[in-house]
Amino acid sequence: MIAINGYKKKRGETMKRNTKVSTAVIRRLPRYYRQLSELQEAGVVRISSSALGRSMGLTASQIRQDLFCFGGFGQQGYGYKVDSLKEEIGGILGIGRGHTLVVLGTGNLGRAIIKNFRFSGNGFRLLAAFDVNPAVVGTEIAGVPVYHADGLEEFFSAHRVDVGLLTVPIAAAQEMGDRLVNAGVKGIWNFTNYEITCASREVVVEAVHFSDSLLALSYMISQREGPEEELT
């Protein structure tokens, strides 16, 4: 756990690379960031840990504990300043580092993400998309150029690309993942529903599994339905 205290304050000092924060806290950070963005847009200047907790389904003590992991920015009796807390958390999440990204695969899902996902709001610049379909190679989707997948390595040698988003068919997932790793990507955002094996321990793979979300929903509605017997 812990120990990114003073992350921004102690500039000059080298941060320990193996700093361990629990996965659960890491998973909540983006939710804090999202919630604080919404509060900021709604014009809220300060918020107490209990009000922030209510809006996120967490207890006030949970909130204080989480945020303490990252330096404890609250002020007793005054709550948290929304804009500075948002900025601090954004800094921890790496927003503002100018991360870049390319999309591999422009099927329905790839196209939906390119058109609708707010990459810039999450600190990412979408540089290009790659596909093998001659009908889309050479076109643009929402202003993003689509290149042939053959040109992937050449593109990487000319641009710093931090993340590759995979939305290729399952049969191509491992191969394209390998090529991303060899091309020097830092992270793979995997939407293929295929668990790719990553040859490099330096590369982070983050998978989006729609089924995990649907099954959590299934669990919650099943709980409300009561025992299986009642339904049938």
Next chain:
Amino acid sequence: MIAINGYKKKRGETMKRNTKVSTAVIRRLPRYYRQLSELQEAGVVRISSSALGRSMGLTASQIRQDLFCFGGFGQQGYGYKVDSLKEEIGGILGIGRGHTLVVLGTGNLGRAIIKNFRFSGNGFRLLAAFDVNPAVVGTEIAGVPVYHADGLEEFFSAHRVDVGLLTVPIAAAQEMGDRLVNAGVKGIWNFTNYEITCASREVVVEAVHFSDSLLALSYMISQREGPEEELT
């Protein structure tokens, strides 16, 4: 926490509806189910808690603790039987209850999900899709009929629909969410990136936020990059 022990064994008894299991455990259950499905496909019959843990990035004691919440199916020294553990967890998740679902919105994302997502593998039957676009109303997507959104309530009065999947534009999200609730849905699977307000406490809303996933990835690659200074 806890206390679904004997969930399936004590048939006839009414299960307590307010059974509390920590959110973190609930969120891990679908991952167990997914992992066990893959093991089963790979022909693995038994697995120890430590091997299961390794494959999921969890400790053996974490695995034992999680599964104990649901009745502790393991056998000291013999590990877990893959097929029966999968079946038990599937039962807890509500797979096998015959849950049904409709999709609202057949843009790129809706279309991608209808075409590619394995609803049946998660125990759901996709009954229909709804849209307002005259170009798609009356057609089928991967065998799923697309009806006009005006007919939503009529459809619900003729079919038991447990879940509504929202992929409509943000401007229509709240209205369509309200209509789903009024029509008697048990859960809303929200892909709109708009936090809908749910009038009924009986309805579960599960949102898929791509940004939470990208920001977690951003955090992890930022950790490996080290302090911001080194990058610029």
